[in-house]
Amino acid sequence: MNDTVTWIAADWGTSHLRVWLMDGAGGVIERRDSADGMGRLTPEGFEPALLKLVGDALPDGVATQVVICGMAGARQGWAEAPYATVPCKPPSAVQARLVGTQDPRLRVRILTGVSQDHPADVMRGEETQIAGFLALNPGYDGIICLPGTHSKWAHISAGEIVSFRTFMTGELFALLSGQSVLRHSVASEGWDDAAFAEAVETVMSRPERLAADLFGLRAGSLLHDLDGGTARARLSGMLIGAELAAAKPYWLGQQVALLGASSVAAPYRAALMAQSVPVTLADSERMTLEGLKAAQATKDTK
Amino acid sequence: MNDTVTWIAADWGTSHLRVWLMDGAGGVIERRDSADGMGRLTPEGFEPALLKLVGDALPDGVATQVVICGMAGARQGWAEAPYATVPCKPPSAVQARLVGTQDPRLRVRILTGVSQDHPADVMRGEETQIAGFLALNPGYDGIICLPGTHSKWAHISAGEIVSFRTFMTGELFALLSGQSVLRHSVASEGWDDAAFAEAVETVMSRPERLAADLFGLRAGSLLHDLDGGTARARLSGMLIGAELAAAKPYWLGQQVALLGASSVAAPYRAALMAQSVPVTLADSERMTLEGLKAAQATKDTK
DSSP states (O other), X not given: OOSOOOXXXXXXXXXXXXXXXXXXXXOEEEEEEESOOGGGOOGGGHHHHXXXXXXXXXXXXXXXXXXXXXXXXXXXXXXXXXXXXXXXXOOOGGGSEEEOOSSTTEEEEEOOEEEETTTTEEESSHHHHHHHHHHXXXXXXXXXXXXXXXXXXXXXXXXXXXXXXXXXXXXXXXXXXXXXXXXGTSOSSOOOHHHHHXXXXXXXXXXXXXXXXXXXXXXXXXXXXXXXXXXXXHHHHHHHHHHHHHTHHHHTTSOEEEESOHHHHHHHHHHHHHTTOOEEEEOHHHHHHHHHHHHHHHHHTO | OOSSOOEEEXXXXXXXXXXXXXXXXXXXXXXXXXXXXGGGOOGGGHHHHHHHHHGGGOOTTSOEEEEEESGGGSTTSSSOOOEEESSBOOOOGGGSEEEOOSSTTEEEEEOOXXXXXXXXXXXXXXXHHHHHHHHHSTTOOEEEEEOSTTXXXXXXXXXXXXXXXXXXXHHHXXXXXXXXXXXXXXXXXXXXHHHHHHHHHHHHHOTTHHHHHHHHHHHHXXXXXXXXXXXXXXXXXXXXXXXXXXXXXXXXXXOEEEESOHXXXXXXXXXHHHXXXXXXXXOHHHHHHHHHHHHHHHHHTO
């Protein structure tokens, strides 16, 4: 490894900016992050936010390549990077949107997202994690699940994203546990494996129970002193159960690779294993970096 | 009608306080309201809030009866009024909680709510609307649906609430349309009857579609310029469809009385009529007042 920054990999989401300063041999010199997510920036604010985080590391007299994935390429982001449409390989830097900058030391590209016409769906950032997983697991054929605020299920075949669906599970959990009447009954910590498993099972076998059982968490704490951690596990189980019921065409009879931070992936793993689905775990941040490296490498060969 | 206030009927919810100044013959002298809902008051704040609204109308030298229904009787309210447990008649003022006041011109009673052990459920305020409906429709046997923030379905037989379930449909709609990523795609006005009906039908026949289709509203507006009013109708249809799927044991083969403001009740009416369910509409505010009158009258005869 040498310490000259050759290019910069960046994951720019709604609530975070994460960069890796890369050397010429594919090694990471340094990882940095900031809270300057797309959600708090106007288009004019992106370049200054990037310079604040990496300006001191940019060599003079040369334009350093910056390859970005994620919401920075959304309509409300830095510059809109169009979508590639499934079926397609995860986009490379060749298809990326080149963004003009004031600072001559930057040469910025934003990777395109992926869209699906019917049923209408979009992703930005997850396609790069998928690219990273495929770079490490060439020839993988099966399902990739990316749990999170907006969980994605993608069918992968012959190196392509064939189809995918998005579920608002993480956002629903945050809204219900933090802002609805359930906030009085659902604790911010605590867990109960049995309550989670039972809730998953109930909603998967009878998905209409979701609407009926949500308020039961509030009533259960008022009438029967339902524990806040148990309520938390049950709410998570209901929402993940609803997601699994809807995503059944994806995972039934398939192997599933779960790409996520371990805290987010763990309940999905438990729920899928209860359905006898073989699950492989992979860390989402690592997959993002590998995907950015793959995108950059593709560009270099053209 | 004479203009001496004999007693005061009050509907004290989370976000509003509504009172009727009543004469001795069951007539309304005046209706007043304020935004001093339970949600913004500490226990000490209730008496001042009530006096601010009705103090000028209280006769001197006598304690005027105030009969209150709703969330003022919750644990976080003015004073906790315990629940009656189903099966039971809607509670009367006899069972109400007498609340001490500083001002000798007040004699305040808060009506009890109704609870159900299994499945755990609670209501506060809706039982008074039910009492009002039963006062106007003695002998009614069937289903009462009270759509709203927390919709209730109640099975009524022989003057009693036999069982009920609560659905967070209104709160989910508000959170999803106002605070989730869907806020960018769902307009605050506008409607599309066909989109609503189709969404109800889809989710009723396949309830697991709810989790899969929510994000489609966002993707549809990004990819296919889905109209914001159409998205609004579709979101409403998905959530009401999920509620109807779960509440099917209540309405299937039954007559349903819908108690609600017309804007809230209209989509429920449309969805139920599409299922060939006979529906009667009744205004919820009128039912509340009739229920408070019925509760007060019961007290007078003891």
